[in-house]
Amino acid sequence: MFFKKKKNVNEETAPQHTEKCGGDSCGCQQADGFDQVIKKPLDRRSALKGLTAGLLAGTGFLNSSCSVTAGDTDKELASLKWDEYFKGNYQLMTAEEKKATVARLEKMYALNNGGKINISDKGAAKDVLYGYAFNISKCQGYMDCVNACVEENNQDRDSQMQYIRIHEFKKGQMNFEMADDNFYHEVPAAGHFYMGTQCFHCENPPCVDVCPVKATWKEKDGIVVIDYDWCIGCRYCQAACPYDGRRFNWSTPHVPENELNKDQHYLGNRPRKKGVMEKCTFCIQRSRSGENPACVEACPTGARIFGNLLDPNSTIRWVIENKKVFRLKEDLGTEPKFWYFMD
Amino acid sequence: MKVALSMISDGFKEATKGTTAYHIWMSVLTLLMLFGAYSYYQQIVHGLSATGMTDRVSWGLYISNFTFLVGVAAAAVMLVLPTYILKDVDFSQAVLIGEGLAVSALIMCLAFVTVDMGGPARLWHIIPGIGSLNWPNSMLAWDVLVLNGYLFINLSIPFYLLYHHYQGKKPNKSVYLPGVLISVFWAVGIHLVTAFLYAGLPARPFWNSALLGPRFLASAFAAGPALIILTLAVIRKFMNYTIPDKTIDKIAMVVTVAAQVNLIMLGSELFKEFYSITHHSSSALYMFFGVGSKNALVPWIWTSIGLNLLATIALTFNRFRKNHMILYASCALLFIAIWIDKGMGLIIPGFIPGPWGDIVEYFPTWVEVGVTLGIWALGAFVFSILVKIAVPIEMGTLRYKK
Amino acid sequence: MDKIKNSSSYRHSLFISRHSRAGGNPLEWSTVFGQVTAYAGITGFIGFVLLLTTSCSGPSHNDHSPLVQIEKHSNSNIEYSVSSDPFTYGIEKVAVTNSEKDTLFFIPNRVNHLVSFPCNNCHTQALGNMVSDDPSGKKAHWNIKLNHATDEALTCLTCHSSNDVEYLRLNNEKEIHFNQSQKVCAQCHSTQSNDWVGGAHGKIIGGWAPPRVSNTCVNCHDPHSPAFETRWPSRLNTVKIQELDPK
Structure with a gap:
């Protein structure tokens, strides 16, 4: 039975190899990400696949592909899963490999849920470096931003995951230890002011340095992103972040089908899985198309300002150059691209 | 090749036979391992939400044990150093035991890291060549390399020695001495690298201290040899293997000095935290005194400090140290004290209060405890087998039969 | 040896x-x-x-400063491949200009969203003629209660033109179209106005990419009662939700 399982899988994946390596001396140029690192593709890759098949069979990874009675859909899903499992780090993928994995993910969603999602792999634009400013005189603690963020980014509803935290400070100090981010009353409360924190997309991000597998990195436009499929879930980045910017999927995240935002980005709001890290991406699926992040759009007070730091005509530049701004924990040398200011 | 196969089969035979006590011991360990496997299965199914860890305290019992055991593994060096370099023959019997302990501790370390992963199936991403190891930037990447390297060294040297003793040959010094010497530095390296894993994070002021590395070494060189003394005591009692008192006294000396140095460092840490209480003292304040109703760590840390003081004082006086009953008790207390100190006293308070000052406490769940027990049982199991095979070979009762 | x-x-x-x-x-x-x-x-x-x-992170953190990035790579002629247009599509835009009549950015057309405009659908007289001190007199906009500065400082006629109901007015009696209402506000709130023109005050709608479309004063502030009101947060913090609804 055991060997039969293995055989099944190899049979399923075999035709794909021949497709990919068609014709010229098996260059395997368009093979997926796993090859990009292994360099000598076909034989070693399939050898490892076969080997790992045995190892993984026990974990139920191949459940659907093993069953003799499994239908075509199940088989296709298993094959897609298989290719997904062996793909490489997104950061190192070629454009074709990115397209291929996006297609697989969309296909897997269609097979699993019957609907259609759009996963973008849009890259960083030239001459763009995103920056964010937060007006602490304006924020009233309405939490509209949090609401919008959760809906936009498909965060787990079961654990109520939120990227943004709004801290309520009593006037007269700015000590986070004395602040309350758990308030339960009408806002704004008299004698208090509010301040939001989230991932600050540091120019010198400590989370990126510590990741043992390069699953998180800073994109050219300054957004710190995570490859959810490459993350091994060690949570070292979470320990390294001084801003509480990162969230972990302690169990399988769940978003009701009718609440799922289907406009997605590979590095942004596409559904995550159990045991991986996630965080604010400045709504990469929105910002890379010129739109404001959901929190900026939702804020009724205009306390949130987002834009291109490299554009001298942008509002974010005007804020930095004309208001008295500060950043949190600047002494740590993380260089956040998230400024606070007052009227 | 034939010899190696015969050695493995002889070793297997040796490991599977023994006294009733040995069989009971191994059965208990097997049961614990099964319980651990079941708990881990629960964790795989439900995700890490089956543990007590949260976004606030994102490392818990697993990483605590990992950190502690790296120290135990590194401490094997304290026995290797005098035997091979200072030519203090008293230790030669202890060395193989020490290296066996290092191997078992390393296996436990790797197991603890693996069970802590959110995606253990994706661990191949860390393998250089087919994955993308973030070396040299990530200290965790360093740790993966040095731990596996150390495991390799500590497997190969004893194997080489035993392989020769098994055939009744004398091992060639120029072959194994370089390995031994490398392992000495390597041992310091693994524990320093593990300390740097934490000390390199300015986000956690409680860890971000230059003293962390040296303190790791001092506490490891107390806890590791303390465990070796205890195991030697057990081996002496249950196996027909003579270990002279002198050997145990020498190791006790190592434990004593390391424990004293550790206390000095603890003192300077306490002074720094509490003489001028700054924002960065919050973790220490929480740990030692609690904040409001939140004081889960208070009993642990005071227990640890109490045991540590008691054991170190007892060890300091010749009269007590020479009394083996007191020595064993002190070693046990010291071992427990340092185990608490590495987990409840270091890893967990590093996360409390969180980056924005909020205090969320951490309590391990039964799943976590089960997995932890299972891994400790695994370590003890591996160690028992190694000792069971190594001792007869060393004593010459297990020999290659042509 | x-x-x-x-x-x-x-x-x-x-x-x-x-x-x-x-x-x-x-x-x-x-x-x-x-x-x-x-x-x-x-x-x-x-x-x-x-x-x-x-x-790890290099000897100097300065290289990583966003300010250094700005200094090195700032470019006033960026050719954007994206635009905020798709996200403000459907909003009729009105240009905000500076004193040299250069367009600075856009605001949404205001009059399209006024409930009853033009005013002469109902009012045939100039506003000045309708004002009466009689407390028992009929009020056209009974639901509007002026809660802006003090009664001494502001009356209807401070902002609305007394000659032509279709217009607002400035202090120098210049009549201002409703689509330029920010000019009325700016007379007193010059600090806010400067911040708004710069981008520190107010809200940009649509996208961050050019062309910039900002809400104008009255899109967020009711001119008759400009302060924001207290209300319940639209969602609670994670911990609070779990406390209130433990699973």
Whole structure:
């Protein structure tokens, strides 16, 4: 039975190899990400696949592909899963490999849920470096931003995951230890002011340095992103972040089908899985198309300002150059691209 | 090749036979391992939400044990150093035991890291060549390399020695001495690298201290040899293997000095935290005194400090140290004290209060405890087998039969 | 042996000793090994520390400062491949200009969203003629209660033109179209106005990419009662939700 399982899988994946390596001396140029690192593709890759098949069979990874009675859909899903499992780090993928994995993910969603999602792999634009400013005189603690963020980014509803935290400070100090981010009353409360924190997309991000597998990195436009499929879930980045910017999927995240935002980005709001890290991406699926992040759009007070730091005509530049701004924990040398200011 | 196969089969035979006590011991360990496997299965199914860890305290019992055991593994060096370099023959019997302990501790370390992963199936991403190891930037990447390297060294040297003793040959010094010497530095390296894993994070002021590395070494060189003394005591009692008192006294000396140095460092840490209480003292304040109703760590840390003081004082006086009953008790207390100190006293308070000052406490769940027990049982199991095979070979009762 | 040890070329001495003294006393062997390994170990450790300090985040954090990035890469003629147009599509835009009549940015057309406009659908008289001190008199906009500054400071006629109901007015009696209402506000709130023009006050709608479309004053502030009101947060913090609804 055991060997039969293995055989099944190899049979399923075999035709794909021949497709990919068609014709010229098996260059395997368009093979997926796993090859990009292994360099000598076909034989070693399939050898490892076969080997790992045995190892993984026990974990139920191949459940659907093993069953003799499994239908075509199940088989296709298993094959897609298989290719997904062996793909490489997104950061190192070629454009074709990115397209291929996006297609697989969309296909897997269609097979699993019957609907259609759009996963973008849009890259960083030239001459763009995103920056964010937060007006602490304006924020009233309405939490509209949090609401919008959760809906936009498909965060787990079961654990109520939120990227943004709004801290309520009593006037007269700015000590986070004395602040309350758990308030339960009408806002704004008299004698208090509010301040939001989230991932600050540091120019010198400590989370990126510590990741043992390069699953998180800073994109050219300054957004710190995570490859959810490459993350091994060690949570070292979470320990390294001084801003509480990162969230972990302690169990399988769940978003009701009718609440799922289907406009997605590979590095942004596409559904995550159990045991991986996630965080604010400045709504990469929105910002890379010129739109404001959901929190900026939702804020009724205009306390949130987002834009291109490299554009001298942008509002974010005007804020930095004309208001008295500060950043949190600047002494740590993380260089956040998230400024606070007052009227 | 034939010899190696015969050695493995002889070793297997040796490991599977023994006294009733040995069989009971191994059965208990097997049961614990099964319980651990079941708990881990629960964790795989439900995700890490089956543990007590949260976004606030994102490392818990697993990483605590990992950190502690790296120290135990590194401490094997304290026995290797005098035997091979200072030519203090008293230790030669202890060395193989020490290296066996290092191997078992390393296996436990790797197991603890693996069970802590959110995606253990994706661990191949860390393998250089087919994955993308973030070396040299990530200290965790360093740790993966040095731990596996150390495991390799500590497997190969004893194997080489035993392989020769098994055939009744004398091992060639120029072959194994370089390995031994490398392992000495390597041992310091693994524990320093593990300390740097934490000390390199300015986000956690409680860890971000230059003293962390040296303190790791001092506490490891107390806890590791303390465990070796205890195991030697057990081996002496249950196996027909003579270990002279002198050997145990020498190791006790190592434990004593390391424990004293550790206390000095603890003192300077306490002074720094509490003489001028700054924002960065919050973790220490929480740990030692609690904040409001939140004081889960208070009993642990005071227990640890109490045991540590008691054991170190007892060890300091010749009269007590020479009394083996007191020595064993002190070693046990010291071992427990340092185990608490590495987990409840270091890893967990590093996360409390969180980056924005909020205090969320951490309590391990039964799943976590089960997995932890299972891994400790695994370590003890591996160690028992190694000792069971190594001792007869060393004593010459297990020999290659042509 | 001592002689060799004292020589300056230490590595060389090891080389000699290995060959000339092959099969020598193993005790001395290990001494040499010990020293060499100690030497190698210390060098290795220093190398390790050097590697760490140079690799991790570089010696200087300044290179990573966004301000340095701005200084190095700022570009006033960026050719954007994206635009905020798709996200403000459907909003009729009105240009905000500076004193030289250059367009600065856009605001949404206001009059399209006024409930009853033009005013002469109902009012045939100029506003000045309708004002009465009679408290029992009929009120056209009974639901509007002026809650803006003090009664002494503001009346209807401070902002609305007394001659033509379709217009607002400035202090210099200049009539202002409803789509330019920000000019009325700016007379008192010049600080806010400057911040708004710059981008620190108010809200940009649609996208961050050009063209910029900002809400104008009255899109967020009711001119008759401009302060924001207290209300319940639209969602609670994670911990609070779990406290209130434990699963």
